[in-house]
Amino acid sequence: MNVVAKTETGRALGDAFAVARDRLPGKGKIAEQRREAFEAYERLGLPHRRIEDWKYTDLRALMREVLPLAPAPDAAALGRAAAAVKLRAIDGVRRLVLVDGAFAPDLSDLGKLDKGLSIRPLREVLDAGDSALSAQVIATDVSNPMIALNGAMATDGVVIEIADGTVLTEPLHIVHVASGTAPASMFTRSLLRLGRDTGATLVESYLAGEDAKAYQTHDGLIVAIGDNARLDHVRLVEDSVDAFNISSATVSLGAHAHFNTFGLTSGGHVSRYQLTVTCSGEGSKVETNGVNLINGKQHADTTLFMDHAVPHCASREIFRAVVDDRAHSVFQGRIIVRPDAQKTDAKMMTRALLLSDDAEADNKPELEIFADDVTCGHGATTGALDESLLFYMRARGLPEKEAQALLIQAFVGEAIESIASDPLREVAIATAQRWLQARA
Amino acid sequence: MPAVQETVERVRRIDVDQYRYGFETQIESDKAPKGLSEDTVRFISAKKNEPAWMLEWRLEAYRRWLTMTEPTWARVDYPKIDYQDIYYYAAPKPKKTLSSIDEIDPEILKTYEKLGIPLREVAILEGVEPPPGGPQTPSRKIAVDAVFDSVSVATTFQKELKAAGVIFMPISEAIREHPELVQKYLGTVVPTSDNYFATLNSAVFSDGSFVYVPPGVRCPMELSTYFRINERNTGQFERTLIIADKGSYVSYLEGCTAPQRDENQLHAAVVELVTLDDAEIKYSTVQNWYPGNSEGKGGIYNFVTKRGDCRGRNSKISWTQVETGSAITWKYPSCILRGDNSSGEFYSIAISNGFQQVDSGTKMIHLGKNTSSRIISKGIAAGRSQNTYRGLVSAHRKATGARNYTACDSLLIGDKCGAHTVPYVEAKNSSATFEHEATTSKISEDVLFYCIQRGLSQEEAVGLVVNGFVKDVLQQLPMEFAVEAQKLISISLEGSVG
Numbered sequence: 001m002n003v004v005a006k007t008e009t010g011r012a013l014g015d016a017f018a019v020a021r022d023r024l025p026g027k028g029k030i031a032e033q034r035r036e037a038f039e040a041y042e043r044l045g046l047p048h049r050r051i052e053d054w055k056y057t058d059l060r061a062l063m064r065e066v067l068p069l070a071p072a073p074d075a076a077a078l079g080r081a082a083a084a085v086k087l088r089a090i091d092g093v094r095r096l097v098l099v100d101g102a103f104a105p106d107l108s109d110l111g112k113l114d115k116g117l118s119i120r121p122l123r124e125v126l127d128a129g130d131s132a133l134s135a136q137v138i139a140t141d142v143s144n145p146m147i148a149l150n151g152a153m154a155t156d157g158v159v160i161e162i163a164d165g166t167v168l169t170e171p172l173h174i175v176h177v178a179s180g181t182a183p184a185s186m187f188t189r190s191l192l193r194l195g196r197d198t199g200a201t202l203v204e205s206y207l208a209g210e211d212a213k214a215y216q217t218h219d220g221l222i223v224a225i226g227d228n229a230r231l232d233h234v235r236l237v238e239d240s241v242d243a244f245n246i247s248s249a250t251v252s253l254g255a256h257a258h259f260n261t262f263g264l265t266s267g268g269h270v271s272r273y274q275l276t277v278t279c280s281g282e283g284s285k286v287e288t289n290g291v292n293l294i295n296g297k298q299h300a301d302t303t304l305f306m307d308h309a310v311p312h313c314a315s316r317e318i319f320r321a322v323v324d325d326r327a328h329s330v331f332q333g334r335i336i337v338r339p340d341a342q343k344t345d346a347k348m349m350t351r352a353l354l355l356s357d358d359a360e361a362d363n364k365p366e367l368e369i370f371a372d373d374v375t376c377g378h379g380a381t382t383g384a385l386d387e388s389l390l391f392y393m394r395a396r397g398l399p400e401k402e403a404q405a406l407l408i409q410a411f412v413g414e415a416i417e418s419i420a421s422d423p424l425r426e427v428a429i430a431t432a433q434r435w436l437q438a439r440a
Numbered sequence: 441m442p443a444v445q446e447t448v449e450r451v452r453r454i455d456v457d458q459y460r461y462g463f464e465t466q467i468e469s470d471k472a473p474k475g476l477s478e479d480t481v482r483f484i485s486a487k488k489n490e491p492a493w494m495l496e497w498r499l500e501a502y503r504r505w506l507t508m509t510e511p512t513w514a515r516v517d518y519p520k521i522d523y524q525d526i527y528y529y530a531a532p533k534p535k536k537t538l539s540s541i542d543e544i545d546p547e548i549l550k551t552y553e554k555l556g557i558p559l560r561e562v563a564i565l566e567g568v569e570p571p572p573g574g575p576q577t578p579s580r581k582i583a584v585d586a587v588f589d590s591v592s593v594a595t596t597f598q599k600e601l602k603a604a605g606v607i608f609m610p611i612s613e614a615i616r617e618h619p620e621l622v623q624k625y626l627g628t629v630v631p632t633s634d635n636y637f638a639t640l641n642s643a644v645f646s647d648g649s650f651v652y653v654p655p656g657v658r659c660p661m662e663l664s665t666y667f668r669i670n671e672r673n674t675g676q677f678e679r680t681l682i683i684a685d686k687g688s689y690v691s692y693l694e695g696c697t698a699p700q701r702d703e704n705q706l707h708a709a710v711v712e713l714v715t716l717d718d719a720e721i722k723y724s725t726v727q728n729w730y731p732g733n734s735e736g737k738g739g740i741y742n743f744v745t746k747r748g749d750c751r752g753r754n755s756k757i758s759w760t761q762v763e764t765g766s767a768i769t770w771k772y773p774s775c776i777l778r779g780d781n782s783s784g785e786f787y788s789i790a791i792s793n794g795f796q797q798v799d800s801g802t803k804m805i806h807l808g809k810n811t812s813s814r815i816i817s818k819g820i821a822a823g824r825s826q827n828t829y830r831g832l833v834s835a836h837r838k839a840t841g842a843r844n845y846t847a848c849d850s851l852l853i854g855d856k857c858g859a860h861t862v863p864y865v866e867a868k869n870s871s872a873t874f875e876h877e878a879t880t881s882k883i884s885e886d887v888l889f890y891c892i893q894r895g896l897s898q899e900e901a902v903g904l905v906v907n908g909f910v911k912d913v914l915q916q917l918p919m920e921f922a923v924e925a926q927k928l929i930s931i932s933l934e935g936s937v938g
Contacts, residue, residue, distance in 0.1 A: 052513065339855065354870035357837070363865040369880050372852035377879040382867040 014042065016068040017152065024155060026126035026134055033138045038152035040142035047145055056330040056362045057301040059146075062270045063244055067216050069153065070100040070184035077179040080209035082107055084177050088207055088238070090427055093173040100179055101155045101186030107175075116166030116198075122157035122189060133159065137191045137222065144274070147248050150220040154189035157220075164195035164226070171201035171232075171424065176217060178243065179209035185216040192221070194229040196254075201232040201421060206247075206267065208240035214269075215240070219247040227254040227281060233261040234424050236431055239268035241296060248274040253313075255281030262419045263290040264428055265300045266435045272301040279313035279341075286315040289415040290331075293435040295324035295355075304333040306348075308341040317348040318415045322408055323359040324439065333378070334366040341371050348378040353385065353411055355404070405436045464699040465551045465670050472529035474673070478502060481643050484529050488612045488646070491619060501632040501642035508636045514799040515828045515860060516768045518704070518741065526706060528644045530671040531588075551588070551668065583608055585649045585665045587678055597661065604660050606690075607652040611679055614650035621652055625683055629712035629749045629776070637708040637770075638745040641677045645710065648678035653688040653719075662691050662918055669698035669729070669740070675706040682712070684719035686752065691722040693918060696765070698730040702738045704767060709744045717752030717779070724917055725773075726925055728765035736795025736824075739767025746773035747803075750782035750811075758785040759802065760916040762925040767796060772830065774803035777811035777839075784813040787913040791929060792825030792857070801831035801862075806842035806872065817848035818910045821857035828860040835872035842872040850880040851909055853902070903929075 017038050024034060046063065047054035073081065081099040085107060089095075096119065097107035103121035110119060126134050137159065141147045158174060174190060194200055206217060217239065225231050231251075239245050245268045253259055265271055277286050292300045306315050321329035335346045352361030365378040385407050393403035412432060419425040472483045481502050485495040510521075583597035585608065601608050607618060615622050632642040649665045669676045684690055698705065707729060713721050723746075732739025742765075748757035759773040775784025786802040804813035813833065821827035827850065835842040850859035861878045883905050891901035906929060907914075914922050 342855070352867065354867060354872070357870050359870060360866070360868045362867075363863075363876075365861075365863060365876070365878070367850075367861040367878060367880055368858070369850070369852065369860060370858040372855045372857070372882045374852075375879075375881055377877070378861070379878070380863065380865050380874070380876040382865060382872060382874040384870045384873075 013066050013068060020069055020153070024153070025123040026138065027129070029131060030126055030134050030138055033135070034152045037138070037142060037148040040148040041145045041152060044145040053303065053332070056332070057270070057272050057299065062299060063216070066149065067183050067185040069155070070180050070186045070215070072102050073099045073104070073179055077209065078104060078107065080211065081177040081179040084179070084207045084209045085175055088205060090173055090203065090423070092423065093171045093203060095173045095175060096158050097175045097177060098156060098158070098188050099177045100184070101188050103156045103158065114166065114168055114170070116163035117168060118161045120159045122154065122159055122191075125159045133191075137189060141250070144248070146218070146246050146272075147220060147274070150187055150189060150218045150248065153185075153187035153218070154220065155187055157188045157190035159190065160192045162194045162198045162200055165197045166195070167199035168201065171203055171421070173203040173205065176204070176206045176219060177209055178207070178212040178215040178217060178240070180215065181211040183214045185218060187218045189220040190222070192223045192231075194223075194225045194231055196226040196228055198226060198229040201424070202234075203424065204233075204235045206237045206239050206245055208243060208267075212243070213240055214242040216244040217247070219245070221247070221249040223249065223251040225251065225253045225257040225259055228256050229254065230258040231260070232420050233259070234419060234428065235261070235263040235273075236428070237263070237265040237267050237271055237273075238431065239271070241267065241269055241298070243268050245271040247272070249276070251275070251277045253277070253279050253281060253284040253286065256283040257281060258285045260287045260418065260420055261289065262415065262428065263302065264293070264431055265291070265302070266293040266431060268298065268300070270299045272303065274303045274305070276305045276307065277315070278307040278309055279315070280309050282310050282312045284313045286313070287418055288315070288317045289418040290319045291412045291415050291432070292321040292323070292329045293412070293432060294322070294327040294329055295439065296327060297325070298327040299330075300327075301330035302332070306333070306335045306346065308335070308337045308344045308346060311340060311342045311344065313341065314345040315347070317350070318418065319350040320412045320415045321350075321352040321361055322355065322412060323352060323361050324355040326356070326358045328360045328362075330362045332364045332366070334368065335376060335378070336368040337371050337374050337376060339370040342373040344371065344374040344376065346374070346376045350378075350380045351411070352382045353408065354382065355385070401439070405439070408436060465547050469671055470531045471527045471671070471674070474527055475524040476526070476528055476644065480528050484644055484646055487529065487531070488615070490612075490615055493623065494615055497627070497632070498643050501639050502644075504633055505636070505639040505643055508639060510636050514770050514830070515826060516770060516797040516799050518768055521706060521741070525673070527671065527674040528677070529646050530674045551670070583661050583663050585610060585663075587647055587649075587665060587667045588670060600660065605654040605657055606659050607650065608663055609650055611648045611650040611681060612646075618650075618652070621683065622650070622681070625712070625714055626681055627712075629714060629747050630710050630745050635745060637743040638710050641679060641708050641710045641745070645677045645679035648680045648709070649682075650680075651682040651690060651692065653684045653690045655686040655688060657688045659688070659690040662693055664693040664695070667694070667696040669705060669707065672701065673703065673705070675708065678709045680709070680711040682714070682721055682723070684715045684721050684755075686716045687718040689720045691918060692724070694723070694725045695728070697728050698740055700730050700733070700738065704739060704741055706741045706743070707766075711744070711746040711773075713748035713757055715748070715750050715752060715755035715757055715782075718754045719752060720756040720758070721748065722758045722760070723748070723773070724760040726762045726928065727769070728928060731765045731794060731796050732767040734794050736767070739796075740765065742766035742769045742771060744771040746771065747776065748774065748784070749776045750779050750784060753779045753781055755779050755782045756784070758787075758916070760787040760913065761789070762913070762917070762928065763788065763790040763798060763800060764928045769796075769798045769800050771800045772802055774805065775813060776805045776807065777813065778807045780808040781810045782808055783811065786813075786815045786817070787916040788817045789820070789910045789913045789925070789929070790817070790827055790829075791820045791822075792827045793823040794825060795823070796825040798826070799828040799830055801829045803832040804834070804844055805832070806835040806839040806844070808839065810841040811839060812843040815844070815846040815848070816912050818913055819848070819850040819859055820853065820906060820909070821850065821859045822853040824856045826858045826860070828862060829878075830862045832864040832866070833874055833876070834864070834866040835869045835874070837868050839869050840871050842869060844874045844876075846876040848878045849909070850878070851906065852880065852882050
């Protein structure tokens with residue numbers, strides 16, 4: 001194993017961890033876990049292109065350093081955050097806001113919780129010393145340096161528990177806002193636990209306050225879906241164009257559970273979303289859909305790991321990338337069917353649309369199959385807008401940009417349509433529209 | 441379910457019958473001392489009477505190899521190879537200088553006869569002695585270069601090829617007789633520094649085929665090389681270089697077998713193809729090295745670097761491979777589509793059974809304008825084998841109008857095997873159009889039931905379905921090979937059902 005030569009800021013991060021260690025929430029066993037996680041990160045360092053999973057997203061070249069921890073937001077920062085949240089407010093949701101890596105109770109809505117729903121800030125849970133729950137939140141995949149780092153440094157987040165039989169009427173909306181004006185990193189981690197026979201909708205947004213520019217967001221989400229439960233998940237990344245967003249979600253499904261997730265990335269300078277979904281109960285169903293709308297010098301990477309561990313599960317992945325200017329879109333999707341996971345039905349389709357000659361799209365859909373009685377497939381296409389369709393519309397009087405916008409809308413439509421809730425689908429469409437308008 | 445007698449017998453049958461080419465030829469041979477050092481490289485070079493530039497080239501590769509580490513990224517698992525425990529050169533002891541095929545050691549001739557490889561031109565020409573099991577095609581000519589361990593023992597139809605201007609000879613002779621051509625092209629497609637095994641090959645390659653087709657010539661017959669590993673503890677490192685000059689065409693076939701042994705033997709070959717303007721090379725392989733026994737013991741490690749360079753405009757390279765042998769296969773025949781309007785094709789059937797591990801696929805690198813490529817890969821995994829397709833399709837910034845179509849399908853027979861697909865699709869040009877699709881499934885029970893109900897046995901039914909599955913690829917093979925390949929497929933899958 002190569003010894004990673006430490007850069008100055010690399011050392012600074014180590015020092016920052018040493019100093020912050022006592023201030024990070026959680027003592028005893030939690031502190032021990034954090035130390036192990038940090039050591040795991042230090043062993044590997046920032047992932048680079050020689051590590052297969054990071055082949056297309058070389059953080060050593062793109063990010064260079066992990067910035068030190070952001071300070072807790074002051075009143076001014078909270079004010080800027082409130083403005084940003086208001087601008088992207090979604091009606092009819094219960095909002096939970098994290099500003100610069102700290103839960104902001106004043107901007108959040110914790111009143112009149114449904115029966116069976118519990119929401120607590122992560123810091124509170126860790127400080128209270130709820131050992132079982134804490135261990136689950138901080139438990140971390142030490143083979144992935146960025147998830148390990150997130151576990152080591154997590155300052156706050158939300159812990160949501162939904163008791164058996166509870167079906168939430170109101171979607172939950174976790175908003176991550178970067179509001180500090182100085183470049184810094186924020187580390188958050190959240191947990192969502194759905195009991196048996198439950199139902200919930202979770203929206204996650206990543207936003208920037210007015211003066212927040214070159215910050216780094218490191219987020220982790222852990223989801224456990226109980227038997228017969230259903231979770232709908234929508235994720236919108238609208239970070240500042242200079243920002244980094246390195247996030248991961250780890251989802252496990254019980255028997256006959258259903259997980260529907262949609263992600264749209266239009267913001268951020270460099271973003272990487274690592275989604276790991278494990279079917280650990282028979283008869284579960286997973287729908288994963290994603291859209292990248294990127295331009296300028298943006299780099300957006302979605303890495304999906306779909307793990308079929310038990311028989312009779314189904315998964316569908318639809319992914320669309322629209323890449324303009326000098327942007328670079330990456331999709332890596334790996335479906336693994338374990339030896340006993342017979343009757344698995346897994347399909348993955350990824351398509352990239354290149355709008356400029358300098359744009360780049362890399363697709364790596366993988367199948368890894370160890371069971372014989374399965375139906376698995378994937379498809380991948382890359383291409384430009386269809387000239388004849390453009391011509392057809394222009395011949396009917398549509399300006400070029402408008403014609404392109406229509407075709408792009410149709411292209412990403414299939415993925416967006418998978419969102420079950422009408423109002424949330426509208427929100428996603430509006431986000432896509434904003435990107436198209438900015439382009440025109 | 442307890443193992444019934446029938447199952448036991450079937451298993452026994454695979455053990456002895458499955459690999460038909462496992463015999464060993466008793467023949468005296470001349471070997472280099474075991475192990476690898478600069479002296480080994482010098483020894484091989486001296487044996488071949490090579491000019492100084494060739495020795496220098498080899499030594500440079502050897503020195504670079506010392507600085508490299510063995511790659512580990514492929515999905516294959518094998519004990520560490522001790523490179524000092526291998527003979528790098530083994531040749532049948534020459535009795536005297538040969539003037540005709542009749543003077544070749546009869547043991548060797550017998551070996552090739554047993555394998556169904558025609559070395560005696562006349563016999564084949566008159567149709568007296570068709571290759572056993574082969575089709576009756578007396579009118580069809582195939583020029584054969586037979587490579588036995590480290591040396592080429594015979595090349596047929598030399599005269600006729602010469603008349604057409606085609607150079608087809610062992611590469612060791614070509615180095616002496618056509619140094620200008622060899623120097624111009626050797627190592628330009630697969631550089632000595634390319635990868636661990638290619639570098640090793642560059643240092644110690646002993647023989648292989650050299651083909652040069654002059655401008656405007658359509659090679660009058662199929663060219664073929666037949667590789668045989670015979671000696672114990674030896675590695676085979678052959679090097680093939682094929683150049684199709686402007687407007688020419690050549691079809692080249694390659695076959696390989698090895699005796700049945702408990703130990704693993706290394707085969708690290710390098711194949712380089714170059715096509716100039718409007719030229720075409722069709723390269724077909726039926727790879728049937730010894731795959732190891734039913735417990736996974738023995739077999740060949742087949743670590744091969746094959747690459748074609750479409751250097752000229754409108755040139756074309758087509759790879760067809762049927763992979764049934766080897767304990768481990770690690771091989772990615774690739775095309776560099778450099779010339780404008782050039783095209784590359786890759787048709788592959790990879791069958792793994794027993795404990796075989798296959799990690800194979802292709803690379804299509806689009807550099808020129810309006811280049812196109814097509815990949816059809818069929819993987820069949822049975823027994824406890826692992827079968828991986830790994831492929832790269834990439835379009836560079838200037839590859840305007842690049843087109844690719846990829847279809848890779850996997851078939852699983854049994855629940856102890858694995859089939860994997862790892863494609864890399866990289867587009868850096870908006871006018872590139874890439875399509876990739878992959879499926880994995882098992883043989884439909886409905887289809888099997890239908891066949892069995894009409895009186896076919898289970899194995900016949902599976903054979904029928906599998907042949908349908910691989911038909912697209914078989915059609916690309918020259919006819920003689922297609923027949924052989926079809927038979928190979930049924931042998932490879934024997935005993936995998938039930």
